[in-house]
Amino acid sequence: MFHKLLNKSSLSGLVISRCSTLNLVTSRSSSYGPQFIDPIFKHEDIDRIVSNGELKNYQDIPIKPPTSFQTCSPFYNSVKEKFINYMMDKGNKKLARDVFEYTIKAMKIIQIEKYNKATTEEERQSIILDPYVIIDKAIENTKPMLKLRAIKRAAITYQVPIPISDKEATAKAMKWHIEIAKDKPSQVHFSDNLAQILIDGSQNKGKVVKRKTDLHRTCEANRAYAHYYFG
Amino acid sequence: MALNAVRQLRQLNIVRHLSTAAPELKYGDAQVRRTQETRASNHSKSDLYKFYTLPEEVKSSLFELGGVPKVFKEQSQIFNESAILVRSCMIELVGYLKQADKLDGVPCTRFVVYGEFGVGKSLTLMHALQYAQENGQLIVHIPWALKWFAYPKEVSLSTTKEGMVDLNIDAAMWLRHFQLQNKKLLEDPKFVISHEYIWSAREKSEANIPLKELVEHGISRVKYASDVVDALFQEIKKLSTQGVCRTFVCVDGYNCFFTEHSNCRPEDKSKVPPSRVTLTQSVINLVQSDWSNGSIVLGLSPRANLPDRRASPLPLYLLKKEGFESIDPFIPIYVPELNDEEFHNLLNLYESKQWLQLKNVRNEIAFITKQVAQKVYEYCTYK
Incomplete structure (x- = not known):
């Protein structure tokens, strides 16, 4: 009986893997x-x-x-918890949380130093001192509007631009931040680098914004394939 | 004799319980309470629980080569000012010191500052050091003695004392610290050494040369730095007993001299206990009350002990029997956690400096950090 069940489940798995191109992706229930x-x-x-x-x-x-x-x-803060989960490696949440907290500290120090150096009142008010507002702004500025998916038509794979949901775009923005912050010389701390990248993102500049515009440019170039998404 | 001095001090009726005179600070009162009085000797009850700014010239002359705790250093760098909260233990200690300074020819009195980790013992010592500098006393300050035993620079076997170990580079660095702190006083021609010291067959310091030259000899000839420190302490004892100067001795983390082992490894790679280091013997000799015209302030910290003996901040537990007997009649000064007024004033400072940006979080911070100053700072930092 048990063997039969096992066979059945493996068969269904096979079927699903074959149908994966037909948008029947399995997910954990x-x-x-x-x-x-x-x-x-x-x-x-x-x-x-x-x-x-x-x-x-x-x-x-x-x-x-x-x-x-x-x-x-x-x-x-719900964004903070999500960010920590994306940063986590091998289930080591304690470490991820510590690194995130060091990032917050680094951001505060950078912004307060700017605040103290500023001479005019206008300049001071333009500086955002709350680190969580900076994170929100950085994510808002780096959300992509489209994504690319490989679709096979007549033995040729096309990179087809398709719309993206808000939830997925947010996730993508966060993951880009973490991915780009990891690319650094070995002497620099990850947390310091991430802090600088987030502050740059909140001002609509830096590496992450560049990656977003690159993606948009490719989508623009592949505009002709857009109808393949519909069949 | 020392016991008599302690009794005399107690009879002088210094007010111990100062909390009744505290100004009221309401919850959520956003204004930071500050005082304009920057001299430590002028602080009184009216300045309690208020911030004063440590003057830059005091900071550069006293604490250039150490003495400021790491967290406070970082905080003052970020906030662009070094604001210190005037607490009752500080006024109590300085009050005792003022009374002790009036007594002439009395064996020096010992004060022991103790408390939990992060409550502000080192800041209390900084306040007392500022007081000593303002009154023109000779300062012998050992900032965080554990540094010698945890991270020794160079360990070598002693040539003068058998079976002992020298930390010559650390001793020379300390001599530099001593020289900087007493720059003005050492210029005085009254400071001369009493008898000659022979370092080797060719080198010696003759009698009646200025104390300054002895210190300079230790810095330039690093090989004899540990012996110079020992000689210097003996000379200081003699000078203050003669009445040339008043001496203020301050040791932070005194209990680390009585731990079981340290990281000092001489050439044979075996760890030696702090009791076999020459600097330990010199410091313990200095802290005895066989000399007069001086006051000794010792700071004890659980962090200066080995990790297996940090459960309690009480002196007998930290020092054990041997250490306790070496300083036995002393005046204890307990540094408590922040009280409500101090806690709210501290958070007002953090809010005015934009370090804490959330509102209505004070109850949670007070509950989690137990109102320990360093933990409050760290909790505000990472959130």
């Missing part, structure tokens, strides 16, 4: 069904729901439990 909604763990959100009288709407809906890093602390 969630332990919670689609009826589960995301947890609400911040005091402000809960207070708002209670005061608006929306509590009735949540009575019969199952809710996922929060993960260990989703806390009601004022220091919680």
Whole structure:
């Protein structure tokens, strides 16, 4: 019985791998069904729901439990947690968190030094001192609008520009930051390099913005293949 | 004799509990409280829990070659000023020192500053050093003695004392520190050495030469630096007993002299304990109260001990029996964690310097860091 099951599963795997070109990509299934909604763990959100009288709407809906890093602390930031997860290597979250915190420190030091050196009031107000605002701006500036996918038509593979979702674009921007920060001489610390890259990104310049514009340029050049996406 | 001096000091009725006179600071009061009084000897109860800026000339003359904790150094570099919080333990220590300086010909009194890691013991010592400099005292300051035993520069066997070990480069570096701190005083012609010292068959320091030359000899002839330090301490003892000057001795991390082993490895590659280093013997001899007209301030820290003995900050635990007996009658000065007023004033400074940008986070910081100053700084840094 067990052997039969095994055979069946391997067969289905084969079928899926053959069909991968037909957009039937396998993904790990969630332990919670689609009826589960995301947890609400911040005091402000809960207070708002209670005061608006929306509590009735949540009575019969199952809710996922929060993960260990989703806390009601004022220091919680969802972008930060996502960034740490992308930086993590081999499940070593402690290290990734430390490196991220050193990045925050480096960013603060760079910006405060600029702030102290600035002479006029206008110059001072143009400097962003909050590191999390810098990260948000850098990601916003480096999000791509399109992506390229290899599509085979008549034995020739074309790089076809296709639209990208907001979630995927954000992920791509974060991964580019980390990838480019790793390319450095051995004496420079990763955290210092990443801090400088994020500050550059928030001002709409630097290596990551260049990579985004490069991608856009290729998409523009391959504009003629765009209809292959539809069949 | 020393015990009598301690009793005398206690009878002078110095106010111990100063917290009742504290100015009230409300929660979320965004203004940083500062005082304009930068002289350490003029600080009083009205300056409590306020920041004062350490003057640049004091910083360059006293702490150029060490003495400032690493975290405070970094912080003052970022904030563009070195702001120190006036605390009750500082005023208590300086108050005792003022009274002790009035007594002439009395064996020197010992003060022991102790507390948990990161509460501000070294800053208390810095404040006391500033006081000593303002009053024209001869300063013998050993900043963070553990540096000698954890990261020794060069270890060699002693030629004068059998079975002992010399740290000559470290000793020469310390002599340079001593020279810088007492630049003005050493020019005085009254400072002369009492008898001649013979370093080798060809080299010797004759009697009645200025103390300055003895120090310079140690710096230029690094081979004899450890012996010069020993000679210098003996001369300082004699000079202050004669009444030429008042001496202020300050050792940070004194408990590291009584640990079981150190990283000092002479040529035979075996680790020697700090008790077999010549500098240790010189410092312990200096700290005894067989001389007068001086005051000794010792800082104890759990960090100066080996990692297996850092559980408690109390002197007997840190020094063990041997170390405790070497300094036995002493006045203890406990450095506590920040109280509420100090904590809010510190965070006001961080907010005004844009180091902490989030609002309504003070309760969480106070809970997690236990209001220990260094932990507060680190928590604000990384968030």
